[in-house]
Amino acid sequence: MRSQSSPQPPSQPARTVGSPSLPFPGGHPRTSDAVLAAALFACSFPGSVITFPGQDLGVPWWPGVMLAGASCAALIRRRDRPRGTVVVTLACAVAASALGYLLTVLLLAPLMAALYSLAVSTDRRTANTFAFAGIALLVGVGLPAGPAGEPLVLKLLGPAAWLLLPTALGTVTRLRAAYLDAVQARAEHAERTREEETRRRVTEERMRIARDLHDVVAHHLVLAGLQAGAVARHLPARPEEAARLTADLTGTTASALRELKSTVGLLRRAGTSDADEPRNPGERTRPVESTPGLAQLPQLAASFEGAGLEVTLHTEGEPGPITAGAELTAYRIVQEALTNVTKHAGARTAAIRLVYADDRLTVAVTDDGCARPKVPASVGGGYGLIGMRERARSAGGRVRTGHRPGGGFEVVTELPLRTRETNESHPA
Incomplete structure (x- = not known):
């Protein structure tokens, strides 16, 4: 059956900090540029006849209007050809200054718009280079060819002020757009990181649930199967022994149900928020079975007697403080190791040895079996050793498995122990 994937949205063009998206208004760029060019061209008519009070215009108005028209026509390509647009508008402005026109904002508006577009779409050095080159040309041409009576200060500062202003505004706009793009990129990266972290936690939780269910169910089912087989063998000749094994079988299944209920209860408690709390007070206050640990190892060892496995428990060193997670890890690993002994080793005896060192607890499970599988390899799925290693890593420890030189497995x-300094600095 073929799975249909959901349609993916079209990919967006990549944005970089050095070349942000142009913040020009309007949904149709060419239309808005044409409207801007027409508006500036309309302003060129009064700009071509402005002069100082009491002085006559020494040049006809129509050449200024034609130069303004050429400048405004170049603005239509200001987005994709910003440098060429600046060159054309600057040439028209220099020509108007050489003819003797008074360079007001009305005649310089096309050049100002072109410099703004250049500053928005390029880097600061390029924009400043074009701006200062334009100032130098306009001042150099305007000093000898400007209208009579124009103050020297106005000839020097006028072009500088009118050209630096749009350059600065365009640079600020570009930096702001780059900042917004960077913020958006960081937000998208953070969202992806959160999603990856969520997937990782879900995967870890699934693995933890799989380990818990494997340890609880597999252990008791193996014992139940062995005890049921023993009952079948002893029932005709030894009814008393069969009755005892039947009682052990009942206890094994009851223990399996208790531990399974405890595991499910812990999972429900960990995954239930306050809004999802049960409304039934009795259901809310129902106790959850205590988590098994090192104190339950004697009962665990005794549970294998009905399966024909004699288990001894030996402790060396002074027991040190250990976290609840590490204690549960040790219990589950011992449980899985003994279960594997009954399934695969063909052993009659097994030994559990706890060795407390300065900062570590060593748990060794050995048997006297021949390591020949008693059941097919497919039974159990082969996840026991994998689960042991995963449990040990989650508690900061490690597992080593292998055959013993003298026989057996x-x-x-x-596993790490909590030091006294840790206990004193983090009191319960």
Whole structure:
């Protein structure tokens, strides 16, 4: 069956900090540019006849209007050809200054718009280079050819002020657009990181649930199967022994149900928010089975007697403080190791050895079996050793497994202990 993937949105063009998206208004760029050019061209008519009070215009008005028309026509390409637009508008402005026109904002408006577009779409050095080159040309041409009676200060400062203003505004606009693009990129990266973290946590939670269910169910089902087989063998000849094994089988299944209920209860408690709390007070206050730990190892060892496996428990060193997670890890690894002994090793005895060192707890499970599988390899799925290693890593420890030189198999687990300094600095 073919799965249909959801349609993906069209990819957006990449944005960089050095070349942000142009913040020009309007949904149709060429239309808005044409409207801007027409408006500036209309302003060129009064700009071509402005002069100082009491002085006559020494040049006809129509050449200024024609130069303004050429400048405004170049603005239509200001987005994709910003440098060429500045060159054309600057040439027209220099020509108007050489003819003797008074360079007011009305005649310089096309050049100002072109410089703004250049500053928005390019870097600061390029925009400043064109701006200062334009100032130098206009001042150099306007000093000898400007209208009579124009103050020297106006000839020097006028072009500088009118050209630097749009350049500065365009640079600020470009930097703001680059900042917004960077903020958006960081937000998208943070969103992707959150999604990846959520997926990682979901995967880890699924693995943890799989380990818990495997340890709880597999252990008790193996014991139940062995005890049921023993009942079938002893029922005709030894009814008393069969009755005892039947009682053990009942206890094994009851224990499996209790631990499974405890695991599900812990999962429900961990995944339930305050809004999802049950409304039934009795259901809310129902106790959850305590988490098994090192104190339950004697009962765990005794539970394998009905399966024909004699298990001994030995402790070396002074027991040190250990976290609840590491204690549960040690219990589950011992449980899985003994379950594997009953399934695969063909052993009659097994030993559990706890060794407390300065900062580590070593848990060793050994058997005297021949390591020949008693059941097909497909039974159990082969996840036991994998689950041991994953559990040990989650608690900051490690697991080593292998055959013993004298025969049998061993599972050695090293887990960290809490130091006294840690307990004193983090009191319960």
